[in-house]
Amino acid sequence: MTKPVGMEVAVAAAEAVALCNIDVAACYPITPNTHIAEHLADIIADGRIDAEYITVESEHSALSAVMGASGTGARTFTATSSQGLMYMHEILPITPAMRLPVVMGLGNRAVSGPINIWNDHSDIIMQRDSGWLSIFADNGQEAVDMFIQAFKIAEHPDVLLPINVNMDGFQLTHVVEPIVFPTQAQVNKFLPPYKPFASLHPDHPLSMGTLGLPEIYTEAVKARDVATVNAKKVIVQIWQEWEKQFGRKYEPVMTYKTAGAEILILTMGSMGETAEVAVDALRKKGVKVGLLKLKLWRPFPFDEIRKAVRGAKTLVVTDRALSYGGPGGPVCSEIRAALYDQPNRPEIVNYIIGLGGRDVRVEDFMKMIEGAPKAKKSGDAYQIYGVRE
Numbered sequence: 001m002t003k004p005v006g007m008e009v010a011v012a013a014a015e016a017v018a019l020c021n022i023d024v025a026a027c028y029p030i031t032p033n034t035h036i037a038e039h040l041a042d043i044i045a046d047g048r049i050d051a052e053y054i055t056v057e058s059e060h061s062a063l064s065a066v067m068g069a070s071g072t073g074a075r076t077f078t079a080t081s082s083q084g085l086m087y088m089h090e091i092l093p094i095t096p097a098m099r100l101p102v103v104m105g106l107g108n109r110a111v112s113g114p115i116n117i118w119n120d121h122s123d124i125i126m127q128r129d130s131g132w133l134s135i136f137a138d139n140g141q142e143a144v145d146m147f148i149q150a151f152k153i154a155e156h157p158d159v160l161l162p163i164n165v166n167m168d169g170f171q172l173t174h175v176v177e178p179i180v181f182p183t184q185a186q187v188n189k190f191l192p193p194y195k196p197f198a199s200l201h202p203d204h205p206l207s208m209g210t211l212g213l214p215e216i217y218t219e220a221v222k223a224r225d226v227a228t229v230n231a232k233k234v235i236v237q238i239w240q241e242w243e244k245q246f247g248r249k250y251e252p253v254m255t256y257k258t259a260g261a262e263i264l265i266l267t268m269g270s271m272g273e274t275a276e277v278a279v280d281a282l283r284k285k286g287v288k289v290g291l292l293k294l295k296l297w298r299p300f301p302f303d304e305i306r307k308a309v310r311g312a313k314t315l316v317v318t319d320r321a322l323s324y325g326g327p328g329g330p331v332c333s334e335i336r337a338a339l340y341d342q343p344n345r346p347e348i349v350n351y352i353i354g355l356g357g358r359d360v361r362v363e364d365f366m367k368m369i370e371g372a373p374k375a376k377k378s379g380d381a382y383q384i385y386g387v388r389e
Helices: 009-019 034-045 059-071 082-087 122-126 140-155 184-190 214-246 271-284 302-308 330-339 362-370 372-377
Strands: 005-008 076-080 103-108 133-136 163-168 176-179 253-256 263-267 289-294 296-298 314-319 347-352
Touching: 005 009, 009 034, 009 103, 009 140, 009 163, 009 176, 034 076, 059 076, 059 082, 076 082, 082 122, 103 122, 103 140, 133 140, 133 214, 140 163, 140 176, 140 184, 140 214, 184 214, 214 296, 253 271, 253 302, 263 271, 263 362, 271 289, 271 362, 302 330, 314 330, 314 362, 314 372, 330 347, 347 372, 362 372
Parallel strands: 076 103, 103 163, 133 163, 263 289, 263 314, 314 347
Antiparallel strands: 005 176, 133 296, 253 289
16 A cells, blocks of 8 residues: 555546546546546556547537447546536436446536536436436545446446446545555456446447337336346445455445434535534534434435434434425435334434535534524424525
8 A cells, every 4th residue: 555645636536547447538627527637638648548538529428438438348437517417418327228337527516507616416416317326425535445446336247337426526626635545456456357248349249229119118227227226235345345455444324423322414425524523522512413424325325324323313414405396405305215114213304505615614513413403393394504694
Protein backbone atom coordinates (compact mmCIF):
# COMPACT_ATOMS: atom_id res chain seq x y z
CA MET A 1 0.00 0.00 0.00
CA THR A 2 1.30 3.46 -0.85
CA LYS A 3 1.56 6.45 1.48
CA PRO A 4 -1.25 9.04 1.52
CA VAL A 5 -1.09 11.58 -1.29
CA GLY A 6 -2.80 14.96 -1.12
CA MET A 7 -4.95 15.25 -4.26
CA GLU A 8 -8.15 16.79 -5.53
CA VAL A 9 -10.84 14.13 -5.35
CA ALA A 10 -11.98 14.47 -8.98
CA VAL A 11 -8.39 14.03 -10.15
CA ALA A 12 -7.97 11.09 -7.79
CA ALA A 13 -11.10 9.51 -9.29
CA ALA A 14 -9.50 9.67 -12.74
CA GLU A 15 -6.34 8.08 -11.34
CA ALA A 16 -8.44 5.26 -9.85
CA VAL A 17 -10.16 4.66 -13.19
CA ALA A 18 -6.75 4.51 -14.87
CA LEU A 19 -5.63 1.84 -12.39
CA CYS A 20 -8.51 -0.30 -13.68
CA ASN A 21 -6.92 -0.56 -17.14
CA ILE A 22 -9.92 0.69 -19.05
CA ASP A 23 -10.06 0.26 -22.81
CA VAL A 24 -12.32 3.17 -23.78
CA ALA A 25 -13.45 6.44 -22.19
CA ALA A 26 -15.82 9.08 -23.54
CA CYS A 27 -16.74 12.08 -21.41
CA TYR A 28 -18.20 15.46 -22.26
CA PRO A 29 -16.99 18.03 -19.70
CA ILE A 30 -19.52 19.63 -17.37
CA THR A 31 -19.02 21.38 -14.04
CA PRO A 32 -18.27 20.02 -11.42
CA ASN A 33 -17.22 16.80 -13.15
CA THR A 34 -14.88 18.33 -15.74
CA HIS A 35 -11.67 17.53 -13.88
CA ILE A 36 -12.35 13.80 -14.12
CA ALA A 37 -12.71 14.08 -17.90
CA GLU A 38 -9.70 16.37 -18.30
CA HIS A 39 -7.32 14.37 -16.14
CA LEU A 40 -8.33 11.03 -17.62
CA ALA A 41 -7.79 12.48 -21.11
CA ASP A 42 -4.30 13.58 -20.04
CA ILE A 43 -3.49 10.13 -18.66
CA ILE A 44 -4.49 8.49 -21.94
CA ALA A 45 -2.77 11.14 -24.11
CA ASP A 46 0.45 10.69 -22.12
CA GLY A 47 0.39 6.95 -22.81
CA ARG A 48 0.18 5.96 -19.17
CA ILE A 49 -2.54 3.44 -20.05
CA ASP A 50 -3.37 1.76 -23.36
CA ALA A 51 -6.84 3.14 -23.95
CA GLU A 52 -8.88 5.19 -26.41
CA TYR A 53 -10.40 8.52 -25.44
CA ILE A 54 -13.30 9.27 -27.76
CA THR A 55 -13.90 12.99 -28.22
CA VAL A 56 -17.66 13.53 -28.40
CA GLU A 57 -19.96 16.51 -28.84
CA SER A 58 -22.47 15.82 -26.08
CA GLU A 59 -23.25 13.67 -23.08
CA HIS A 60 -25.78 11.77 -25.19
CA SER A 61 -22.92 10.87 -27.55
CA ALA A 62 -20.59 10.01 -24.67
CA LEU A 63 -22.87 7.35 -23.25
CA SER A 64 -23.72 6.08 -26.73
CA ALA A 65 -20.01 5.72 -27.51
CA VAL A 66 -19.13 3.77 -24.38
CA MET A 67 -22.20 1.58 -24.83
CA GLY A 68 -21.02 0.64 -28.30
CA ALA A 69 -17.52 -0.02 -27.04
CA SER A 70 -18.84 -2.09 -24.15
CA GLY A 71 -20.85 -4.12 -26.65
CA THR A 72 -17.58 -5.17 -28.29
CA GLY A 73 -16.20 -6.40 -24.96
CA ALA A 74 -14.25 -3.30 -23.92
CA ARG A 75 -13.96 -2.04 -20.34
CA THR A 76 -15.52 1.42 -20.53
CA PHE A 77 -15.98 4.59 -18.49
CA THR A 78 -17.84 7.87 -18.70
CA ALA A 79 -18.59 10.74 -16.34
CA THR A 80 -21.06 13.61 -16.09
CA SER A 81 -23.20 15.81 -13.83
CA SER A 82 -26.66 17.37 -13.63
CA GLN A 83 -27.88 18.58 -17.05
CA GLY A 84 -25.38 16.23 -18.68
CA LEU A 85 -27.04 13.28 -16.98
CA MET A 86 -30.39 14.66 -18.10
CA TYR A 87 -29.08 14.73 -21.68
CA MET A 88 -28.06 11.08 -21.33
CA HIS A 89 -31.55 10.11 -20.22
CA GLU A 90 -32.64 8.61 -23.54
CA ILE A 91 -29.72 6.18 -23.41
CA LEU A 92 -29.58 5.47 -19.66
CA PRO A 93 -32.24 2.72 -19.50
CA ILE A 94 -30.95 1.07 -22.68
CA THR A 95 -27.57 0.36 -21.07
CA PRO A 96 -28.89 -2.00 -18.37
CA ALA A 97 -31.42 -3.48 -20.79
CA MET A 98 -28.47 -4.59 -22.93
CA ARG A 99 -26.62 -5.77 -19.77
CA LEU A 100 -23.57 -3.62 -20.51
CA PRO A 101 -21.28 -3.07 -17.48
CA VAL A 102 -20.47 0.60 -18.09
CA VAL A 103 -19.03 2.54 -15.13
CA MET A 104 -20.01 6.20 -14.72
CA GLY A 105 -18.69 8.87 -12.39
CA LEU A 106 -21.22 11.46 -11.21
CA GLY A 107 -20.22 14.77 -9.67
CA ASN A 108 -23.67 15.36 -8.20
CA ARG A 109 -25.07 18.80 -8.96
CA ALA A 110 -28.43 20.53 -8.70
CA VAL A 111 -30.67 20.31 -11.75
CA SER A 112 -31.80 23.58 -13.35
CA GLY A 113 -33.75 25.74 -13.00
CA PRO A 114 -32.97 28.14 -11.73
CA ILE A 115 -29.45 27.60 -13.07
CA ASN A 116 -27.27 26.24 -10.29
CA ILE A 117 -23.90 24.54 -10.57
CA TRP A 118 -23.59 23.54 -6.93
CA ASN A 119 -24.30 20.30 -5.17
CA ASP A 120 -27.39 18.39 -4.29
CA HIS A 121 -28.74 14.99 -5.39
CA SER A 122 -31.51 16.04 -7.78
CA ASP A 123 -29.60 14.74 -10.81
CA ILE A 124 -29.18 11.11 -9.72
CA ILE A 125 -32.59 11.05 -8.00
CA MET A 126 -34.29 11.93 -11.29
CA GLN A 127 -32.57 8.91 -12.86
CA ARG A 128 -33.09 6.44 -10.02
CA ASP A 129 -35.46 4.21 -12.02
CA SER A 130 -33.28 3.90 -15.12
CA GLY A 131 -31.92 0.53 -14.00
CA TRP A 132 -28.35 1.49 -13.02
CA LEU A 133 -26.69 0.30 -9.85
CA SER A 134 -25.82 3.30 -7.70
CA ILE A 135 -23.38 3.86 -4.81
CA PHE A 136 -22.40 6.97 -2.82
CA ALA A 137 -19.00 8.07 -1.51
CA ASP A 138 -18.50 10.08 1.68
CA ASN A 139 -14.96 11.25 0.98
CA GLY A 140 -12.06 11.04 -1.46
CA GLN A 141 -10.78 7.71 -0.19
CA GLU A 142 -14.18 6.14 -0.61
CA ALA A 143 -14.48 7.60 -4.12
CA VAL A 144 -11.16 6.05 -5.18
CA ASP A 145 -12.07 2.70 -3.62
CA MET A 146 -15.57 2.69 -5.10
CA PHE A 147 -14.43 3.36 -8.65
CA ILE A 148 -12.19 0.31 -8.52
CA GLN A 149 -14.91 -1.74 -6.86
CA ALA A 150 -17.45 -0.56 -9.44
CA PHE A 151 -15.73 -2.27 -12.37
CA LYS A 152 -15.62 -5.58 -10.52
CA ILE A 153 -19.27 -5.24 -9.48
CA ALA A 154 -20.57 -4.30 -12.92
CA GLU A 155 -18.54 -6.96 -14.77
CA HIS A 156 -19.37 -9.82 -12.42
CA PRO A 157 -21.07 -12.58 -14.46
CA ASP A 158 -24.02 -12.60 -12.06
CA VAL A 159 -24.52 -8.83 -12.49
CA LEU A 160 -23.56 -7.41 -15.91
CA LEU A 161 -25.24 -4.09 -15.23
CA PRO A 162 -24.00 -0.49 -15.42
CA ILE A 163 -23.13 1.33 -12.22
CA ASN A 164 -22.66 4.96 -11.21
CA VAL A 165 -20.38 6.22 -8.43
CA ASN A 166 -21.74 9.40 -6.84
CA MET A 167 -19.52 12.16 -5.46
CA ASP A 168 -21.00 15.40 -4.18
CA GLY A 169 -20.07 18.22 -6.55
CA PHE A 170 -17.55 20.75 -5.22
CA GLN A 171 -18.11 19.63 -1.62
CA LEU A 172 -16.23 16.48 -2.58
CA THR A 173 -15.04 16.67 -6.21
CA HIS A 174 -12.97 19.83 -5.70
CA VAL A 175 -11.67 19.14 -2.20
CA VAL A 176 -8.02 18.16 -1.71
CA GLU A 177 -7.73 15.22 0.67
CA PRO A 178 -5.05 12.72 1.71
CA ILE A 179 -5.75 9.56 -0.26
CA VAL A 180 -4.09 6.15 -0.18
CA PHE A 181 -3.86 4.63 -3.66
CA PRO A 182 -3.45 0.90 -4.14
CA THR A 183 -0.59 -0.17 -6.36
CA GLN A 184 -1.20 -1.39 -9.89
CA ALA A 185 -0.29 -4.92 -8.79
CA GLN A 186 -2.88 -4.77 -5.98
CA VAL A 187 -5.59 -3.57 -8.35
CA ASN A 188 -4.69 -6.28 -10.87
CA LYS A 189 -5.06 -8.86 -8.11
CA PHE A 190 -8.46 -7.50 -7.07
CA LEU A 191 -9.88 -6.75 -10.53
CA PRO A 192 -9.59 -9.54 -13.11
CA PRO A 193 -9.69 -8.90 -16.87
CA TYR A 194 -13.20 -8.39 -18.18
CA LYS A 195 -14.72 -11.44 -19.84
CA PRO A 196 -17.96 -10.41 -21.59
CA PHE A 197 -20.86 -12.81 -21.79
CA ALA A 198 -21.37 -11.80 -25.42
CA SER A 199 -19.70 -9.24 -27.68
CA LEU A 200 -20.14 -7.80 -31.13
CA HIS A 201 -17.66 -9.04 -33.72
CA PRO A 202 -17.92 -9.14 -37.52
CA ASP A 203 -16.75 -12.76 -37.59
CA HIS A 204 -19.41 -13.85 -35.09
CA PRO A 205 -22.60 -11.86 -35.78
CA LEU A 206 -25.15 -11.40 -33.00
CA SER A 207 -27.86 -8.91 -32.13
CA MET A 208 -28.09 -6.54 -29.17
CA GLY A 209 -30.91 -4.19 -28.30
CA THR A 210 -33.48 -5.77 -30.58
CA LEU A 211 -37.21 -5.10 -30.70
CA GLY A 212 -39.14 -6.31 -27.66
CA LEU A 213 -42.64 -7.29 -28.69
CA PRO A 214 -45.40 -7.40 -26.06
CA GLU A 215 -44.95 -11.18 -25.91
CA ILE A 216 -41.43 -10.81 -24.41
CA TYR A 217 -41.15 -7.26 -23.04
CA THR A 218 -42.59 -8.04 -19.60
CA GLU A 219 -40.27 -11.03 -19.21
CA ALA A 220 -37.27 -8.91 -20.20
CA VAL A 221 -38.18 -6.28 -17.59
CA LYS A 222 -38.65 -9.01 -14.98
CA ALA A 223 -35.25 -10.52 -15.78
CA ARG A 224 -33.54 -7.15 -15.42
CA ASP A 225 -35.27 -6.50 -12.08
CA VAL A 226 -34.20 -9.89 -10.75
CA ALA A 227 -30.62 -9.21 -11.82
CA THR A 228 -30.68 -5.79 -10.12
CA VAL A 229 -32.06 -7.13 -6.84
CA ASN A 230 -29.64 -10.06 -6.84
CA ALA A 231 -26.72 -7.70 -7.51
CA LYS A 232 -26.78 -6.73 -3.83
CA LYS A 233 -25.35 -10.12 -2.89
CA VAL A 234 -22.45 -9.58 -5.27
CA ILE A 235 -21.87 -6.02 -4.07
CA VAL A 236 -21.68 -7.17 -0.45
CA GLN A 237 -19.36 -10.00 -1.44
CA ILE A 238 -17.03 -7.69 -3.37
CA TRP A 239 -16.99 -5.17 -0.52
CA GLN A 240 -15.98 -7.99 1.80
CA GLU A 241 -13.19 -8.96 -0.60
CA TRP A 242 -12.04 -5.34 -0.61
CA GLU A 243 -11.93 -5.23 3.18
CA LYS A 244 -9.94 -8.45 3.29
CA GLN A 245 -7.34 -7.15 0.81
CA PHE A 246 -7.19 -3.46 1.74
CA GLY A 247 -8.61 -3.22 5.27
CA ARG A 248 -11.31 -0.64 4.52
CA LYS A 249 -14.87 -1.73 5.25
CA TYR A 250 -17.95 -1.00 3.14
CA GLU A 251 -21.54 -2.02 3.80
CA PRO A 252 -24.87 -1.02 2.22
CA VAL A 253 -25.69 0.91 5.41
CA MET A 254 -22.74 2.06 7.51
CA THR A 255 -23.31 2.83 11.18
CA TYR A 256 -21.67 5.29 13.55
CA LYS A 257 -22.24 5.23 17.32
CA THR A 258 -25.61 3.52 16.95
CA ALA A 259 -25.26 1.25 20.01
CA GLY A 260 -28.00 2.23 22.46
CA ALA A 261 -29.14 5.12 20.28
CA GLU A 262 -32.73 6.29 20.69
CA ILE A 263 -32.43 8.79 17.85
CA LEU A 264 -30.81 7.95 14.50
CA ILE A 265 -30.02 10.34 11.68
CA LEU A 266 -29.51 9.08 8.14
CA THR A 267 -27.40 10.75 5.44
CA MET A 268 -26.29 9.88 1.91
CA GLY A 269 -23.10 11.38 0.48
CA SER A 270 -20.43 13.70 1.84
CA MET A 271 -22.53 15.27 4.60
CA GLY A 272 -22.18 12.08 6.60
CA GLU A 273 -18.86 13.26 8.02
CA THR A 274 -20.36 16.57 9.16
CA ALA A 275 -23.17 14.62 10.80
CA GLU A 276 -20.57 12.50 12.62
CA VAL A 277 -19.23 15.62 14.34
CA ALA A 278 -22.76 16.56 15.38
CA VAL A 279 -23.34 13.07 16.78
CA ASP A 280 -20.11 13.33 18.78
CA ALA A 281 -21.13 16.69 20.22
CA LEU A 282 -24.60 15.50 21.18
CA ARG A 283 -23.27 12.30 22.73
CA LYS A 284 -21.14 14.47 25.02
CA LYS A 285 -24.34 16.26 26.04
CA GLY A 286 -25.95 12.91 26.89
CA VAL A 287 -28.17 12.63 23.84
CA LYS A 288 -28.47 9.00 22.74
CA VAL A 289 -27.98 9.57 19.01
CA GLY A 290 -26.30 7.60 16.23
CA LEU A 291 -25.73 7.93 12.51
CA LEU A 292 -26.64 5.77 9.51
CA LYS A 293 -24.85 6.39 6.20
CA LEU A 294 -26.55 5.02 3.10
CA LYS A 295 -23.89 3.75 0.67
CA LEU A 296 -26.03 1.63 -1.63
CA TRP A 297 -28.84 3.51 -3.35
CA ARG A 298 -29.70 0.92 -6.00
CA PRO A 299 -30.50 -1.84 -5.35
CA PHE A 300 -32.03 -0.40 -2.20
CA PRO A 301 -30.91 -2.22 0.99
CA PHE A 302 -34.29 -2.87 2.59
CA ASP A 303 -33.13 -5.61 4.98
CA GLU A 304 -30.10 -3.65 6.14
CA ILE A 305 -32.21 -0.56 6.87
CA ARG A 306 -34.69 -2.59 8.91
CA LYS A 307 -31.88 -4.11 10.95
CA ALA A 308 -30.09 -0.79 11.46
CA VAL A 309 -33.09 1.02 12.99
CA ARG A 310 -34.09 -1.66 15.49
CA GLY A 311 -34.41 -0.23 18.98
CA ALA A 312 -34.48 3.41 17.86
CA LYS A 313 -37.45 5.62 18.78
CA THR A 314 -36.88 8.32 16.16
CA LEU A 315 -35.28 8.24 12.71
CA VAL A 316 -34.27 11.55 11.14
CA VAL A 317 -33.89 11.09 7.38
CA THR A 318 -32.09 13.80 5.42
CA ASP A 319 -32.65 14.24 1.69
CA ARG A 320 -30.80 16.45 -0.77
CA ALA A 321 -33.60 16.42 -3.31
CA LEU A 322 -37.34 16.99 -3.28
CA SER A 323 -40.16 15.04 -4.91
CA TYR A 324 -42.38 17.97 -5.90
CA GLY A 325 -45.95 17.53 -4.80
CA GLY A 326 -45.09 14.14 -3.36
CA PRO A 327 -44.30 12.79 0.10
CA GLY A 328 -41.10 14.80 0.51
CA GLY A 329 -37.62 13.43 0.03
CA PRO A 330 -37.06 10.41 -2.25
CA VAL A 331 -34.70 8.71 0.20
CA CYS A 332 -37.25 9.09 2.98
CA SER A 333 -39.94 7.64 0.71
CA GLU A 334 -37.81 4.52 0.33
CA ILE A 335 -37.20 4.37 4.08
CA ARG A 336 -40.91 4.69 4.86
CA ALA A 337 -41.66 1.89 2.40
CA ALA A 338 -38.98 -0.32 3.95
CA LEU A 339 -40.38 0.16 7.46
CA TYR A 340 -44.11 0.35 6.68
CA ASP A 341 -45.05 -3.11 7.96
CA GLN A 342 -42.32 -3.42 10.59
CA PRO A 343 -43.36 -3.75 14.25
CA ASN A 344 -42.02 -1.15 16.67
CA ARG A 345 -40.68 0.97 13.84
CA PRO A 346 -39.28 4.38 14.81
CA GLU A 347 -41.08 7.65 14.21
CA ILE A 348 -39.70 9.13 10.98
CA VAL A 349 -38.84 12.81 10.50
CA ASN A 350 -37.77 14.03 7.05
CA TYR A 351 -35.61 17.09 6.44
CA ILE A 352 -34.77 18.35 2.94
CA ILE A 353 -31.31 19.88 3.27
CA GLY A 354 -28.45 21.41 1.31
CA LEU A 355 -30.36 22.13 -1.88
CA GLY A 356 -28.32 23.85 -4.59
CA GLY A 357 -25.17 23.73 -2.47
CA ARG A 358 -26.48 25.56 0.60
CA ASP A 359 -24.23 24.95 3.58
CA VAL A 360 -25.38 22.54 6.27
CA ARG A 361 -23.17 22.92 9.31
CA VAL A 362 -22.58 20.80 12.39
CA GLU A 363 -24.91 23.08 14.34
CA ASP A 364 -27.64 22.50 11.76
CA PHE A 365 -27.45 18.74 12.20
CA MET A 366 -27.61 19.22 15.96
CA LYS A 367 -30.72 21.39 15.59
CA MET A 368 -32.38 18.83 13.32
CA ILE A 369 -31.71 16.02 15.77
CA GLU A 370 -32.77 17.98 18.87
CA GLY A 371 -35.83 19.37 17.06
CA ALA A 372 -37.01 16.01 15.70
CA PRO A 373 -39.72 15.44 18.36
CA LYS A 374 -41.24 18.89 17.73
CA ALA A 375 -41.00 18.40 13.96
CA LYS A 376 -42.87 15.12 14.24
CA LYS A 377 -45.68 16.70 16.25
CA SER A 378 -46.17 19.32 13.53
CA GLY A 379 -47.75 16.64 11.37
CA ASP A 380 -45.82 17.68 8.24
CA ALA A 381 -44.56 14.85 6.04
CA TYR A 382 -41.30 16.76 5.58
CA GLN A 383 -39.59 20.08 6.23
CA ILE A 384 -37.29 21.98 3.89
CA TYR A 385 -34.57 22.96 6.33
CA GLY A 386 -33.24 26.50 6.41
CA VAL A 387 -35.88 28.17 4.22
CA ARG A 388 -35.76 31.93 4.68
CA GLU A 389 -39.20 33.34 5.38
